[in-house]
Amino acid sequence: MSLLIKGQLRSNWLAAETEDGEFIRQDSQFRHWITPDGAPGPSGEGGFAAEPDRYHLYVCLACPWAHRTLIFRALKGLGDLISVSVVNPYMLDEGWNFHPYPGSTPDQVNGFEFLHQAYTLADPEYTGIITVPTLWDKKRRTIVNNESAEIIRMFNSAFDAFIDRRSDYYPKDLRGEIDLVNERIYENLNNGVYRCGFATEQTAYERNYEKLFDTLDWVEERLSRQPYLAGDQITEADWRLFTTLVRFDAVYYSHFKCNRRRLIDYPHLWEYTRELYQVPGVAQTVNMDHIKTHYYGSHKHLNPSGIIPRGPDLDFSSPTTRNPGRRN
Numbered sequence: 054m055s056l057l058i059k060g061q062l063r064s065n066w067l068a069a070e071t072e073d074g075e076f077i078r079q080d081s082q083f084r085h086w087i088t089p090d091g092a093p094g095p096s097g098e099g100g101f102a103a104e105p106d107r108y109h110l111y112v113c114l115a116c117p118w119a120h121r122t123l124i125f126r127a128l129k130g131l132g133d134l135i136s137v138s139v140v141n142p143y144m145l146d147e148g149w150n151f152h153p154y155p156g157s158t159p160d161q162v163n164g165f166e167f168l169h170q171a172y173t174l175a176d177p178e179y180t181g182i183i184t185v186p187t188l189w190d191k192k193r194r195t196i197v198n199n200e201s202a203e204i205i206r207m208f209n210s211a212f213d214a215f216i217d218r219r220s221d222y223y224p225k226d227l228r229g230e231i232d233l234v235n236e237r238i239y240e241n242l243n244n245g246v247y248r249c250g251f252a253t254e255q256t257a258y259e260r261n262y263e264k265l266f267d268t269l270d271w272v273e274e275r276l277s278r279q280p281y282l283a284g285d286q287i288t289e290a291d292w293r294l295f296t297t298l299v300r301f302d303a304v305y306y307s308h309f310k311c312n313r314r315r316l317i318d319y320p321h322l323w324e325y326t327r328e329l330y331q332v333p334g335v336a337q338t339v340n341m342d343h344i345k346t347h348y349y350g351s352h353k354h355l356n357p358s359g360i361i362p363r364g365p366d367l368d369f370s371s372p373t374t375r376n377p378g379r380r381n
C-alpha cells in the first residue's frame with residue numbers, strides 16, 4: 054500500500070486507518086466538476102467544460118467505486134468521448150500501476166508507470182492515498198475529480214449534448230428517495246463490507262456485520278415490493294449497489310468475512326443482480342479475474358499467501374424472470 058505525504062511516496066503504509074478497530078475511509082480530495090459549459094459545479098473550480106476526447110478515466114476493474122464510473126460510461130454511450138486506462142489489479146508497494154497484466158492497459162495518456170505520478174503532477178504537494186477512479190483532464194493536465202459518486206453524476210448529464218442516450222439516472226422527482234437509499238447503502242453495504250473486512254477488533258467487525266445483514270434484509274424486502282431501489286425505474290442507487298452485490302459471493306463473503314448469507318441465498322437480490330448484469334453494456338464491465346486477483350492478492354494482511362480461490366461458480370447471465378433493462 055502507498056500514500057503520498059507532501060508529494061513524497063511512503064510505500065510501507067498499512068491499508069486501513071482505524072479507530073476503535075473501525076476502518077476509516079478518507080475523503081476524496083479532487084472535487085472539480087465537468088459541466089456542459091465549464092461553469093463551476095457544486096464544489097471546486099470551474100473551467101472543466103464537457104468536450105469530446107478531453108477527459109480520461111483511470112480505473113481498476115476490481116474496484117467497486119471505479120466500476121460505477123465504467124458502468125455510467127457504458128450506459129450513457131460515452132465510450133468514444135472519454136478514454137480509459139486500466140491498472141494492474143495488484144495494488145502493492147507503490148500502489149496502482151500500469152505493469153502488464155491480461156485485461157489491463159498501459160497509461161496511454163501520460164505514459165506513467167504508477168498512478169501516484171498523476172497525483173503529483175496534479176499537485177506536487179499532494180498528501181493522501183492514491184485512489185481509483187481518477188478522472189483526468191488531458192487539456193489542463195490535472196485531476197478533475199477522484200470521487201466516484203460525483204463522477205457518475207457528471208457522466209449522467211454533463212455530456213448529454215454529445216450523445217443520443219439521454220437516459221437520466223438521477224431524475225429530479227426521485228432525488229430525495231435516491232439520496233436516502235444511497236446514504237443507507239453506502240454506509241452499511243458499499244463501505245460496510247470494507248468495515249467488516251478491515252475491522253481490527255472483534256466488536257467492530259460484529260457491529261458492522263449486523264448492520265450489513267440488516268440492510269441486505271431491508272433491500273430484499275424492498276425488492277419484493279418494487280422492481281428497483283427508488284421505485285419503478287433504474288436509478289444511480291441501483292448501479293451503486295450493483296457493484297457491491299456482484300463482488301459479494303466471490304470476495305466479500307469469504308475475504309471480508311461477510312458470511313451470514315450469500316447473495317444467491319436472497320431470491321430477490323439474486324434476480325435483481327442478474328437483471329442489472331444483463332442490461333446491455335454492463336456485463337463487459339465485470340471482470341471476475343481482476344476482482345478476485347486484486348482483493349485476495351493485494352491484501353496481504355488478510356491473506357498472506359496471496360492464494361486466489363478458484364470458486365465460486367457464479368452465473369450472472371442465467372435467465373431471470375425479471376426483464377433486463379426493461380425500464381430506463
Ligand SMILES: N[C@@H](CCC(=O)N[C@@H](CS)C(=O)NCC(=O)O)C(=O)O
Pocket residue numbers: 054055068080081113115116117118119148182183184185186199200201202
Ligand atoms: N471515495 C472514493 C473511494 C475510492 C477507493 O477507495 N478506491 C480504492 C480501490 S477499491 C483505492 O484506490 N484504494 C487505494 C488505497 O487504499 O490505497 C470513491 O468512491 O471514488
